[in-house]
Amino acid sequence: xxxxxxxxxYLIKTRGQQxxxxxxxxxxxxxxxxxxQTPGQGLQxxxxxxxxxxxxxxxxxxxxxxxxxxxxxxxxxxxxxxxGDSALYLCASSPGGGDHNEQFFGxxxxxxxx
Amino acid sequence: xxxxxxxxDQVNVAxxxxxxxxxxxxxxxxxxxFWYVQYPNRGLQFLLKYITGDNLVKGSYGFExxxxxxxxxxxxxxxxxxxxxxxxxxxxxxxxxxGNNRLAFGKGNQVVVIP
Numbered sequence: 001x002x003x004x005x006x007x008x009x010y011l012i013k014t015r016g017q018q019x020x021x022x023x024x025x026x027x028x029x030x031x032x033x034x035x036x037q038t039p040g041q042g043l044q045x046x047x048x049x050x051x052x053x054x055x056x057x058x059x060x061x062x063x064x065x066x067x068x069x070x071x072x073x074x075x076x077x078x079x080x081x082x083x084g085d086s087a088l089y090l091c092a093s094s095p096g097g098g099d100h101n102e103q104f105f106g107x108x109x110x111x112x113x114x
Numbered sequence: 115x116x117x118x119x120x121x122x123d124q125v126n127v128a129x130x131x132x133x134x135x136x137x138x139x140x141x142x143x144x145x146x147x148f149w150y151v152q153y154p155n156r157g158l159q160f161l162l163k164y165i166t167g168d169n170l171v172k173g174s175y176g177f178e179x180x181x182x183x184x185x186x187x188x189x190x191x192x193x194x195x196x197x198x199x200x201x202x203x204x205x206x207x208x209x210x211x212x213g214n215n216r217l218a219f220g221k222g223n224q225v226v227v228i229p
Contacts, residue, residue, distance in 0.1 A: 004157075031215050033215060033217070035217075035219075042219060042220075042222060043204065043217075043219035043222075045216050045217060045218070048215050048216060050215070055213060055215070056213075056215060056216045058216070090158065092217075094215060100146055100163070100165040100166075100210070102148055102163050103160075103215070103217065104160065105150070105157035105159070105160075106157050107155075107156055108156075108157050110155075
């Protein structure tokens with residue numbers, strides 16, 4: 001099976017712009033979670049989508065949003081970018097939520113905000 | 115609330131020596147515990163997990179971890195470290211109730227295996 005894929009791998013944006021990141025989960029996986037990784041804050045949970053519904057949400061401002069499509073692919077959007085949004089954004093998929101399966105991570109999208 | 119503590123920033127070990135990476139956790143219910151490893155410019159790779167049952171769990175690449183409920187710990191171990199084990203290691207926890215797929219990660223431990 002193909003792993004979790006994320007596009008693009010690298011992005012450079014300027015403050016005030018918006019950005020959309022994409023994640024394709026492992027085939028058959030219905031849960032997709034997003035995490036932000038920074039040197040200062042480490043790995044922080046953004047949100048999780050399951051069957052096209054946001055099921056869990058972390059403590060991020062409303063500028064961070066996401067959605068999931070019927071094929072389980074997910075996108076996250078960040079509007080009005082700030083310098084502090086520079087990070088590695090990781091997507092993870094699992095078969096379903098609330099079970100004991102581990103999450104499988106993609107390679108991440110490196111976002112740089114100038 | 116769920117949280118993880120990894121007390122050491124960096125763990126240095128000589129090749130061939132035992133490797134231990136420490137992790138303690140806090141959850142309000144029963145925990146699901148995980149270890150992941152991250153190589154430079156890569157995503158996280160799953161190593162092992164504790165769900166229930168035997169407190170000693172074995173995972174990929176010769177790693178194992180011991181769940182200790184009384185000490186709320188889940189330390190990662192490898193009997194004989196390799197130079198290729200040099201990487202960033204993350205412990206993670208989530209509460210075991212349906213609908214919770216939210217992982218809380220520790221800050222990570224940089225492991226350096228010295229040839």
